[in-house]
Amino acid sequence: MTLTGKLAASAIAAGLLLTTGAAYAQDAGAAIKARQGQFRIMALNIGVLGGMAKGEIDYDAELAQIAADNLVAVSTINQMVNWPEGSDNASVENTRALPVIWENLPDVVSKWEDFGTAATAMQAAAGTGVEGIQGAIGQLGGRCKACHDDYRAPE
Template sequence: MKKALAVLGCTLLAVAPFAHADEVEDTVKARQAAYRMLAWNTGIIKANLQGEFDAKKVQTAANTIAAIAHSDMGALYAPGTEKGKGYYPTKAKPAAFTDDKVVQVATNFVKAADALAAAAQGGDKDAVKAAFGDLGGTCKACHDDYRAK
């Protein structure tokens, strides 16, 4: 899991558990906020694929997804946050904090987010649709193993 956190950009927080409960709660809230933002922006892209395709809106949404994917998401899984409550009891399964396979799942997600941003930059609806499908696959792979239903 240390390797997973390193891939996700986490260094200090991976080895230094929080001293204060408030920090745990703030981190769990930030984690939940990150996924909410991902959902909001994938929702925008989905709506544009199903209806009128506004290339600019799709591009800004894809850029936001890519930026969040590249942000310090590993720090959002810092020690102590396994049982944090946040805005609601965390849905992250214990395996999300211990399984080495998280490295690959996270790497796949970041790559797919980059590919989607590149496709959105190109402005071709079919290319965006294909890249969006690939991204969805990486989301599902993580949800299947590491998120409670």
């Protein structure tokens, strides 16, 4: 390849990298919406189970199982696409994600896996009766709190 060809190829490659980076940065908004939607699904289902545990909602084995199954399903979503760098509350609006997340990704991933373990325990307990939910709800809420305490800004 001639020098001119090499320069042209390098310029094209650099342009593609810059374009890809800009497109990825623009997707931070989509990633934030996706993860917030995921957290809303979690909150809805934990709310059902928590309501049953507190006696605020009549125990319904089928509904409890659905809620627990939903939590397990959400816990299996690979989080890496939902957390692009620059999608924190110091960089963009409409998120409470703290920048420290990207400094401690192994801990964040570990806490997400712990949530999955607690969701699986709830899945096993949900259909067994309100006592089963009561026994598993604290662990589930504790897994949420563990991440929120370290990685989510207050409202």
